Amino acid sequence: MTLLLTEISKYLITLVMLIYTAECFLILYRAGTERSVRGLCTRQTIFLFALQALFFTQIIAHTGNLRYLAFYVVQLIVLVLTPVLFTKFFPDCSRPIINNMCMLLMIGMTVILRISSAKAVRQMIFVTVSIAIGMLLIYVLRRNGFPRQLWVLYASLGAVALGIVLVLGATVYGSRINYTILGFTFQPSEFVKILFVLFLSGALYQSQTIGRVLLTGLIAAAHVLILVLSRDLGSALIFFVVYICMVFIATGHPGYLIGGILLGVAAAVAAYYLFGHVRSRVLVFLDPWATIDSNGYQIAQSLFSISAGIWLGRGLFLGRPSSIPFVEDDVVFSAIAEELGLIFAMAMLMVCLSTFLLLLQEALQSQDSWCRLLTAGIAVTYLFQVFLTVGGGTKFIPLTGVTLPFVSYGGSSVLSTILMFCLFEGVSRQDHGTREPSWAG
Amino acid sequence: MADRVQSKGRKQAGAEHALIGIGVLFAVLFVAMTAYIGYYAFRYRKELMGNSYNRKAELLSAEVLRGDILAADGAVLAYSEEAGNGAQKRIYPYGEAFAHAVGYATHDRAGVEALGNYDLLHTGLSLKDRIAFDREGRLFPGNKVMTTLRVDLQLAAYEALGNRNGAILVTNVKTGEIYAMVSGPSFDPGTIEESWELLSADTERGVLVNRATQGLYPAGSTFKVVTALAYLKGHPGDYTAYAYNCYGSFSSAGETVHCYGGMAHGQISLRQAFAVSCNSAFVDLGLKTDAEVLDNTLQQLRFNTTLPCDLNYKSSRTVDPKAATVPERMQLAIGQGETAMSPLHLNMITAAIANKGVLIKPHLIGGIYDAYGALIGETKAENGGRLMDEEEAEIMRSMMREVVVSGTGSGLSGRSYEAAGKTGSAEHAQGGNIVTHAWFTGFAPASDPEICVTIIVEGAGSSSTVAVPIAGILFDRWFQQ
Numbered sequence: 001m002t003l004l005l006t007e008i009s010k011y012l013i014t015l016v017m018l019i020y021t022a023e024c025f026l027i028l029y030r031a032g033t034e035r036s037v038r039g040l041c042t043r044q045t046i047f048l049f050a051l052q053a054l055f056f057t058q059i060i061a062h063t064g065n066l067r068y069l070a071f072y073v074v075q076l077i078v079l080v081l082t083p084v085l086f087t088k089f090f091p092d093c094s095r096p097i098i099n100n101m102c103m104l105l106m107i108g109m110t111v112i113l114r115i116s117s118a119k120a121v122r123q124m125i126f127v128t129v130s131i132a133i134g135m136l137l138i139y140v141l142r143r144n145g146f147p148r149q150l151w152v153l154y155a156s157l158g159a160v161a162l163g164i165v166l167v168l169g170a171t172v173y174g175s176r177i178n179y180t181i182l183g184f185t186f187q188p189s190e191f192v193k194i195l196f197v198l199f200l201s202g203a204l205y206q207s208q209t210i211g212r213v214l215l216t217g218l219i220a221a222a223h224v225l226i227l228v229l230s231r232d233l234g235s236a237l238i239f240f241v242v243y244i245c246m247v248f249i250a251t252g253h254p255g256y257l258i259g260g261i262l263l264g265v266a267a268a269v270a271a272y273y274l275f276g277h278v279r280s281r282v283l284v285f286l287d288p289w290a291t292i293d294s295n296g297y298q299i300a301q302s303l304f305s306i307s308a309g310i311w312l313g314r315g316l317f318l319g320r321p322s323s324i325p326f327v328e329d330d331v332v333f334s335a336i337a338e339e340l341g342l343i344f345a346m347a348m349l350m351v352c353l354s355t356f357l358l359l360l361q362e363a364l365q366s367q368d369s370w371c372r373l374l375t376a377g378i379a380v381t382y383l384f385q386v387f388l389t390v391g392g393g394t395k396f397i398p399l400t401g402v403t404l405p406f407v408s409y410g411g412s413s414v415l416s417t418i419l420m421f422c423l424f425e426g427v428s429r430q431d432h433g434t435r436e437p438s439w440a441g
Numbered sequence: 442m443a444d445r446v447q448s449k450g451r452k453q454a455g456a457e458h459a460l461i462g463i464g465v466l467f468a469v470l471f472v473a474m475t476a477y478i479g480y481y482a483f484r485y486r487k488e489l490m491g492n493s494y495n496r497k498a499e500l501l502s503a504e505v506l507r508g509d510i511l512a513a514d515g516a517v518l519a520y521s522e523e524a525g526n527g528a529q530k531r532i533y534p535y536g537e538a539f540a541h542a543v544g545y546a547t548h549d550r551a552g553v554e555a556l557g558n559y560d561l562l563h564t565g566l567s568l569k570d571r572i573a574f575d576r577e578g579r580l581f582p583g584n585k586v587m588t589t590l591r592v593d594l595q596l597a598a599y600e601a602l603g604n605r606n607g608a609i610l611v612t613n614v615k616t617g618e619i620y621a622m623v624s625g626p627s628f629d630p631g632t633i634e635e636s637w638e639l640l641s642a643d644t645e646r647g648v649l650v651n652r653a654t655q656g657l658y659p660a661g662s663t664f665k666v667v668t669a670l671a672y673l674k675g676h677p678g679d680y681t682a683y684a685y686n687c688y689g690s691f692s693s694a695g696e697t698v699h700c701y702g703g704m705a706h707g708q709i710s711l712r713q714a715f716a717v718s719c720n721s722a723f724v725d726l727g728l729k730t731d732a733e734v735l736d737n738t739l740q741q742l743r744f745n746t747t748l749p750c751d752l753n754y755k756s757s758r759t760v761d762p763k764a765a766t767v768p769e770r771m772q773l774a775i776g777q778g779e780t781a782m783s784p785l786h787l788n789m790i791t792a793a794i795a796n797k798g799v800l801i802k803p804h805l806i807g808g809i810y811d812a813y814g815a816l817i818g819e820t821k822a823e824n825g826g827r828l829m830d831e832e833e834a835e836i837m838r839s840m841m842r843e844v845v846v847s848g849t850g851s852g853l854s855g856r857s858y859e860a861a862g863k864t865g866s867a868e869h870a871q872g873g874n875i876v877t878h879a880w881f882t883g884f885a886p887a888s889d890p891e892i893c894v895t896i897i898v899e900g901a902g903s904s905s906t907v908a909v910p911i912a913g914i915l916f917d918r919w920f921q922q
Contacts, residue, residue, distance in 0.1 A: 003575045007568055245463050252455020254462070292494050304495040307482040320497055342479050349475045353468060360464045364457060376460060383467055387474065394478045 134422035141426030151202030234400030313341030508583030565811025661867025664776025716848030727774025795890035
């Protein structure tokens with residue numbers, strides 16, 4: 001009976017996920033032609049709950065432990081309330097993006113539950129608190145607008161926060177990336193990313209002169225350098241890529257993109273020769289099997305995981321994802337592939353991609369150049385981070401140890417990502433509604 | 442006002458193009474990554490499952506009864522029995538005779554047990570039958586791995602090697618099937634669980650080392666195949682005109698190389714020198730071959746690099762001829778000095794000569810069958826690359842035939858088939874003494890080769906009296922059928 005339930009649920013999970021993903025792109029297409037997507041969004045929500053129910057059927061069927069029912073109910077309440085409250089208080093919010101956010105949060109919470117119940121409880125609290133803070137943020141932003149001119153402040157705050165970590169932060173496995181306040185471990189680079197996007201939007205939305213580009217470039221380089229010195233290579237790369245993309249979008253000049261890419265390649269080569277920790281990451285990427293006892297261990301175990309479940313996965317609680325060190329932080333994607341299958345994991349990546357494209361579509365439709373820049377910056381920050389963590393854990397690119405937004409375990413990661421998306425929701429609708437933005441004129 | 446709107450419109454258009462550009466760029470990158478993940482995870486699932494650091498196999502063995510390993514004729518070489526409480530026991534009916542080829546799957550994994558690990562641990566049972574098995578509390582039967590091994594040839598090889606150390610390989614030159622693979626000393630795979638501590642700690646005898654693939658030996662005179670080939674490549678027009686007057690030794694740069702037993706071969710051609718295995722002539726041939734040509738030949742034959750083969754092997758080594766001193770070049774020409782070669786590699790080169798210069802990838806797994814007996818996976822003959830051109834292979838083939846007709850391999854003449862090959866007596870310093878390993882590598886029938894045998898018997902002395910007769914036994918066995 002258990003076997004039958006597990007096997008049937010595998011097929012259903014994959015099927016439901018595929019339909020959900022297909023609808024993401026259908027919505028993207030429809031929204032592009034400015035047709036209504038309300039019906040599709042409601043249907044997506046139904047698939048989301050169907051998927052959650054299937055997950056917990058599988059979990060309870062296999063473990064026989066009704067304690068998981070409590071997790072199911074609490075998760076369900078959070079997942080029902082989130083879209084309901086969003087649409088009630090902010091009727092013009094982007095439903096498809098909220099849906100995707102809920103979907104990814106749900107997958108994350110469930111997979112973390114499978115790895116550790118204690119962490120699952122904490123993650124559930126992180127998610128609930130973060131969504132509450134995020135909604136408050138949207139409310140405040142819509143009421144009062146956003147001080148977009150203060151980019152110097154955002155840049156300084158960000159650089160100082162990163163600087164403090166560099167000087168005072170604890171070294172975690174060779175990277176100085178966090179500090180502990182009141183028992184909570186903070187990873188400031190997660191939040192500085194938001195400040196960084198705010199800084200660039202503020203600095204570039206009115207002036208796109210060479211001087212302005214160079215000035216922002218210097219400040220961005222300072223951020224990147226501090227991160228490289230802190231050995232937080234993943235964040236350093238994200239900041240760099242976000243800078244290049246935002247300059248390109250602000251100026252509309254492809255020269256900046258091409259120049260930026262060339263500069264990036266040169267900097268990467270220089271970093272390879274200058275820093276031992278960069279070199280060792282690259283060597284592990286090229287041949288993890290040679291150092292499977294030491295540096296290559298995590299990536300090797302991650303590769304074992306992604307191939308262990310093949311297309312439909314082993315089923316929740318039926319794999320062994322915890323054989324990968326830090327599975328719930330850096331390489332949660334591999335755990336998902338192992339237990340929920342490659343098709344599911346690949347579809348989830350497409351959901352991430354559709355989220356990015358939805359954001360870009362919002363940027364494209366925006367009449368306000370600050371808003372457009374901010375939205376695009378958020379989109380790139382988000383997707384590039386997904387690319388780094390998933391690509392790193394699957395040997396597509398060198399592993400840099402960043403989290404998978406919405407999915408990975410961790411308060412900093414969950415809160416910063418939700419805040420970033422709520423920032424977008426808070427500022428985006430004011431320009432193409434009937435209401436005049438409060439800060440205009 | 443109109444101007445402002447227009448300039449703003451242009452700016453907006455630039456931003457729109459940029460946004461679309463960024464979208465396309467990232468979408469392409471992302472889709473490429475997603476496709477790569479699916480491809481990698483599926484394509485390498487077997488290799489990843491075979492890795493001894495992958496403990497996920499333990500999960501599968503809790504639900505799947507490890508599948509049978511079969512010989513090419515269907516004889517069971519390994520099977521598992523339920524031992525109660527979900528545990529299982531592995532049984533190897535042929536014991537030591539197939540130990541290295543079939544391998545083992547406790548502690549570490551080796552042989553077919555490692556190569557076929559993925560299939561042995563997966564079941565092809567339908568959901569309906571799995572539910573039935575599950576209800577009875579039985580493990581699902583794993584898929585069966587059918588090897589290319591022939592019981593008769595394997596047993597003949599195992600008996601021929603006896604209790605001596607060494608290795609024997611028998612392969613099909615046209616398909617790459619491995620018919621027999623023996624390594625001595627052997628062990629009992631049925632009791633490996635208990636004897637593991639002892640065996641894995643014993644580095645002196647190296648019982649767990651599969652000498653056929655992982656043993657690196659001085660190549661000795663069998664390396665003359667390589668030296669001769671390099672000379673052919675360097676002197677394509679006039680190699681038949683080569684002549685040397687052998688007085689029993691060759692000296693240069695303070696180094697002297699003797700012919701076997703100090704024998705003076707007199708005036709001989711390349712063909713004769715190869716047949717009687719004249720060391721002096723071959724040192725001369727080696728020194729007369731351009732270092733560049735020799736280096737290219739070694740590369741083509743895949744020395745100092747990887748082999749196109751999925752077995753767990755060690756790469757053969759030679760000195761770099763371009764950087765070698767004259768004494769080193771002299772030793773290289775006769776496969777001594779730094780030269781170290783695996784029987785597998787020598788077998789692959791020999792098989793390529795027999796197969797018109799083309800190497801077919803040697804393999805142990807022929808097919809995978811599910812519990813219902815349906816074929817679900819098949820290994821096809823796979824081209825492993827060209828090691829030499831057809832004309833060169835033809836010349837080498839006829840020279841190897843001459844070894845049997847009039848040279849050191851004459852023990853194989855006068856049989857119902859025409860064999861060809863090359864002998865070798867490789868000297869090896871061992872604890873102050875010089876021991877001589879006996880080599881033979883060859884194929885039959887010479888005119889249209891089918892099988893290829895490679896033999897090394899450690900410390901056995903003369904190849905003609907030890908290695909050649911074993912080849913005779915194996916060829917006889919093949920042509921009897």
